[in-house]
Amino acid sequence: MKVLILAGGSGTRLWPLSRKNYPKQFLRLTGDKSLLQQTVERLIGFIPPGDIIIMTNNEYKFHVLSDLKELFNTQYSSLSAPGSLIPAHIILEPASRNTAPAIALGAKYCLEKLGCDRNEVLFISPSDHVIPDVEQFREHVKRAEAVAGKGYIVTFGIKPTRPETGYGYIKISKLPVVSSKQSGIVNEDYFNAEKFTEKPDMETAKKYIVDGSYYWNSGMFAFSIGTMINEFKKHVPEIYGMLEKSYDEIVDAFNQMPEISIDYSVMERSDRVVTLPMDIYWNDIGSWDSLYDLLVKDSDGNIRSGDAITIDTIGTMIIGGKRLIATVGLEDSLIIETDDAILIAKKGQAQKVKEIVENLSMSNRREASEHLTTYRPWGSYTVLEEGNRYKIKRVVVNPRERLSLQLHHHRSEHWVVIRGTAKVTIGKIEKLVHENESAYIPKSTLHRLENPGKVPLEIIEVQNGEYVGEDDIMRFDDVYGREEKKIKVEKKPEKLSKPDKPKISGKLKKSGKPKKLPKLSKPKKPKKSKKKTK
16 A cells, blocks of 8 residues: 655645645644654554655655654655655645646555555645544555555544534445455444535534534545545546656646546446445644644643633633743633734634635735745744834754855855854865854855754854845756756855864754955845745
8 A cells, every 4th residue: 555645735724833834734833743744653553664655745745855854853855655765755836736637646656666566556635634533543544555455445434523614524325335254344333424514604614513424524435446546437538638747747747637636536426336324533733723622722722822811711722932921801702923913803703814824825915825934945034123124034954955056146144153153165265164253245256055064053144235035046956946047157166164063053053164255244034025035
C-alpha cells in the first residue's frame, strides 16, 4: 500500500494563526510537532517511509521539506525520495485544481515513477487532522486495505459526537454491503455510502445526530489505483483522458484539468463506494471551536496559552503571543493574539472567521495572507517596524544556508550581526562579519548573506529607500531554484578564517564572517510579497 498525503491547502478558518503563507498543516497546535509531522508519524509506524508521498505546491515545498527534515533528522537535497536523504516522496502540484486532479496525479506518480501496478492500494490522507488513538487508526487502515483490494473505494466515516456545521457528512445504508464474513475481517462491516452532504446548517446537523446513520466525512479513503482509474473513466472522462498521458505530460498540462473535488466527481456518483464507520476520536481542527474541544481545560473550563490572567472567566480559550492578556467576566469566548492581529469571538461563531479573511482580502490587507514572520528555505525573517522609506527586520539564517545573490533597485541595506558570524558578499568582495559588527549594502549592488557556521545566524536589517517592498529584488544565483536570471560575478574572496564558534541563542544558529564590508545587518523576516523575497 502507498499513502498520498495532501498538504497543499491554505486554510483560513484558524486565522490569525493560520494564513495563506503559513497554513494550518504547519502549525504546532497540540504539541511540539506540526500537524503534518503528526500525520506522517501516524503512518510510519506501519507504512515504510519510502511508500509515503506528500503532495504540496511550490509555495509550501520548503515548509514540507523543513518539517520532514526535522522529523527524520536528515538533510534534504531534492524534492523526492530518489536522490534525496528524506525517506519519503514529495511531489508538487503544478496548480490548485482541487482534490480529484491531485489524486489522479498522485496515482499516475505511483504507476510511472514508483513502478506500482494497478492493483496497488492507495490510501489518501489530509495533512492537518488529529487522531490521538494511533494504534486503532492503524488497524482500521490495514483492514480497509483488504477491502479496497477487492475493488471498493473505502471512505472512513467518523461517528459524530455533536452537531457540527463545519464538517461534511456521509449517510450510510442500514445494512452492510460488505460484512465481516465477506471481508474476512472480524467485527468490521462496510456500508453503502448513500449520500454525501457538505457542511449542513445547525438544524440539519442536529437531525443527522438523531438519525444515527450519518457520519462525519473524514476526508480519508482507500482504493486500488485501477479501481479509481476506472471510476475516472466513467464519471470524469476529462481526468481519465489526462491519465493516458505520461506523468510529465500531465504536469505540463495540469491547468487543463477540471477543477473538481473527489467527493463530487467520484464519491457521490460511484457504486463502488463503501463506508467504514470508525468510533474513534478525530478532529480536523477546522475552527477555533474544534481546537477548544480538543485541548485540556482548567476547572473553569478555560484554556490558557501564553501570558494570561483570568478573573470571573469561564469556558474561554486564550492563545496569546508576546503580550499579556487579562480578562474579567468573560464567558464562552475565544481570544487569539498574534504579533499583528487579535481575534475576539464568541464560541459557536468561529466558522465566521473565514468572512473576516475575505473582508481583509477584499481590502488588500497584508494580514489576510501574511504573518510578520515569514519562513524561507534558508531560515526566516520578522518585520519589526515599517514606515515611510524604511523597514526593520530580524533575519535568521540556518546553519550552512545562504540567501540568493541579489540586488535591489530602490533601497540600500544595513546589516548588524547580533548572533553568530555572517559571510557576506558585496559586489566583488567577500568578508566575514562577526557579532556586533555591521555591513552596508548600497542600492543596486549585488550582495549575498550566508551562514557558514553550525549554529543559526541572527542579524538586524535596516532598509532605506523610496520603495521597500519585497518585490524589489533581482536574483542572479539561488541554490533553491528561485533565480530569475544568472550572471557570472567575479569575486575576490579574502582568506576566510575559520568561523568563530558562535553561541546559540534561542533557536537561532550563527555563522562565519568575511572581510571588506562596511556595516552589515542581516535582513529580517519580511512580510510575504507578491514576488520573491530573501
